[in-house]
Amino acid sequence: MIPELGHFALALALALSAAQAVFGLWGAQRGEARLMAAAPPLAAGVLLAVAVSLGCLMWSFAVNDTTVMNVVQNSHSAKPMLYKLTGTWGNHEGSLVLWVFILALCGGAVALFGRDLPSRLQARVLAVLGLVTVGFLAFTLGTSNPFERVWPPPLDGQGLNPILQDPGLAFHPPLLYLGYVGYAVTYAFAIAALIEGRVDAAWGRWVRPWALAAWAFLTLGIALGSWWAYYELGWGGYWFWDPVENASLLPWLAGAALLHSAIVVEKREALKTWTVFLALLAFGLSLLGTFLVRSGVLNSVHAFANDPDRGVFILLLMMAYVGGGFALFAWRAAAMAPTGVFAPLSREGGLVLNNLLLCSIAAVVLVGTLYPMFADLLLGQKISVGPPFFNMATFPLVVPLLAAMGVGPMLPWKRARLWPVLQRLWWAALGGMAALLLALALSGWRVLPALGFAAGAWLILAAATDIADRIALFSRPRAAWARARGLPRAAWGAAVAHAGVGVTILGLAGMGLAQEKLTLMRPGDAATLAGYTYRLEGVEDVTGPNWTARRATLTVTRDGREVTVLRPERRNFPVGRMVTTEASIHTNWLVDLYAVLGEERDGGAVVRLHHNPLAPWIWLGAAIMALGGGISLSDRRMRVSAPAAKLARGQAPA
């Protein structure tokens, strides 16, 4: 019964979201207040129905209902409850339901928090979200029904890929989808503006919180995936430029450009056409990622198993949303006259440079990701585009971006002079130089990591200088506290996010100095890496809920003092007959001591040891970036649409 209820709820959601789309669009077009007023409750209804459906699916997984095909294919009774639940979205069908649920969540959020938007805008935004929901619900129900039954039920399920049974990966998809789907909202705002035929400062102000929220979630989602790769895949790597990773990076880059250009729209009413384009692009790239993962056209470790029929459906959906959006853009964007004029050297100019560089990086990643596919299709040539290409091609774009990131926030609007700003950044530049020289000297003249240390130090110090400057920390220290409290949260958020980028860059630079040792150890043997001594105490059998493992015990000492005990494992999952390695990691936040257990032979065990300086800073920096986004999001300005819209409504008959 429960699966049928879930199935029915999905169908109901389809009907409700269709109504949401029709009422919203028609009502806004005709100016019928009553029709428009129906959109928010309908969005709430869609959210409720999809929530029920997702709940039913999770329940089926929780009780291991083997009459449900999806459960049989992706779960097993011996799996821990957490992974039974999160396994709901560890497969194509279930992850689609999660996708739609988050989409409905966004619709609900617009219905709830957007009460103070102009009703016509809100109705159109909800309508567009409804249209997107309709498409994905139709896709789910038509090609990927998660509630399909199987009869007679098999005794048990086939299990979930063991490397996915991990807390990091369990919550990676929801965060990632909050990012991807969040861009559906900015997309909807862009479509509404195109229909309306105007974009103004208020529009920029309304779009920005959504762009910020989506970007912050996407940052966390990507970071979680990268962290998972770091500790679970067991090679100490954290980013592989895999097409699916790139697919998540693309909307992140476009979204970062969007949230910066939206500032220019809000403050100066310039870059309007461009910002609308970015809003369309960010969601388009999210959809592209979805298409690439689910259609089977590419070759990736992450891709879901899939068939071309689904690929065609999702391609048509993507073409409808992206093509429709761009067609509307081509038709209507010309009507949006820009107004603000600014000098090239100004805050706006800096943000334009930011957009140029971010979009160029996105172009490189996009072209590099799609190139092998199109070279195969059009030229019949099989080529690979891998990490060496991406590192080399993005490097000349990232360097000026990082350099400019320190300066940009300190430029005044409209017209600036560079020299006074550079003078104020003197200390930050000096700090960067000092980091460069220090790193060069200490690392034995390894240039690339040293450049990374310089860039990281520069970004953090420049962000600190910016804040110190604004609160007049040095010129009028007594008033600084009051000024700090009065400083808009958006300024704090920007500084924190930029410093977060600096922290991540420091982590990447530290990983550039990583050391590694592969060795065969017998119990009692010791190996030394980067000043730490690892002694193998022994290897023993352990048993987990759905696995058995060999576990090594390594005592780590430095200068004779015990630092930690590492216990790497090789787990054997009998369901699915897979062996995974569980790295054991000890961190003191300055360095990760990382051990992996390999085969056992000749009375010993193969152990790989990694010494990863500053590794945790990569993800710490990402968390700080997301925090910066959150701080910015809490800015009062983000909520001032309320009084402004109420003011307008006072004159309206609605």
Place this chain on the structure above:
Amino acid sequence: MSARLPEGMERGGGTAPPEAPPRNPWRRRALLLAPLGLAAAAGLGFLGMLRGLRTGDYDPRGVPSALIGRPVPDFVLPPLEGSGRPGLAAADLRAPGRPVLVNFFASWCLPCVVEHPMLMRLSRQGVPVHGVSYKDRPADSLAFLRRHGNPYDRLGVDEPGRVAIEWGLYGVPETYLLDREGIIRWRWAGPLTEEVLRHDLEPLLRRHA
């Protein structure tokens, strides 16, 4: 279009800035159309890939052989003791005078079992088939051939898998077609099936006969 509800986005007293006479309206229009054009082109490309996935013209996992059109690489492989067949070396394949197949297999490889009847049939039809046992214990290979039949005229043992790398092999089974001059003309990665024989191999055998 927006006169009925005077609020929010619609206020502003109709003082939208007058359209400046665009200096080059066509260029701007083309620029605004560019995203649509690019997206449409990409969409058509993806459609082509999805069609190709079905017809087999597009396969993201397939890797073409770098050896097509080149003579066989240098190698000498010892025979499989007890099989009664001589070993295999490049010299045997340099100018065979007729098209020849070289098949890499292993007893631990399930698809090799699947394709084996096809090799037996080709051998019965008089097509010379040579074999290379890849990363397999000789005893296991021998047992495999006893059980499923031995289609091979010559049979080399490549237990370390080094010769396979000379051939650019990336999995088993793989089958190579050599023409009369000993030039590699075709490589099939994966099991030979009825379909592959009919659509690919047999026409090639006729062409190079």
Place this chain on the structure above:
Amino acid sequence: MIRRLVPALALGAALLAAPPAPAAVGDPAERLRDPALEARAQAIGRELRCLVCQNQSIEDSDAPLARDLRRIVREQVAAGQSNAEVMRFVHDRYGDFVLLRPRLTAATALLWATPALALGGGALLILAMRRRQAAEAALAAPELSEAERARLRAAERDGERAA
């Protein structure tokens, strides 16, 4: 219609049926004694794609084929071959697909030109936009309408000073 799909699936099975591979860790015996040579071998290995594992380099995989290629790279490095010679050896046998950094050819020219094209195209776009804006600014009405100004003032009273 699906005639090649079936073998493709079976091929997947073939690759899974490769000799029992331990989970990826590596083998100390295969490494070179000389750390400088080993570092060179690793640098070469990171440029070469593991064909059976798809998106990994041969340094990051313990598929048997990746192991074999790693061993060959190390043998050749130890035998005094240059990086280019080792890469050529592998490229001769496995083709362009094995190179993670595509060679610059007519087919990849567009790929390698992307950073320059994107930057240059973007810069041109910005220039064109500025020229158009300058032309329009001469004609355009005041930046904000009176009602908009009022709204922004109301908003700003509520919020911020510096920004």
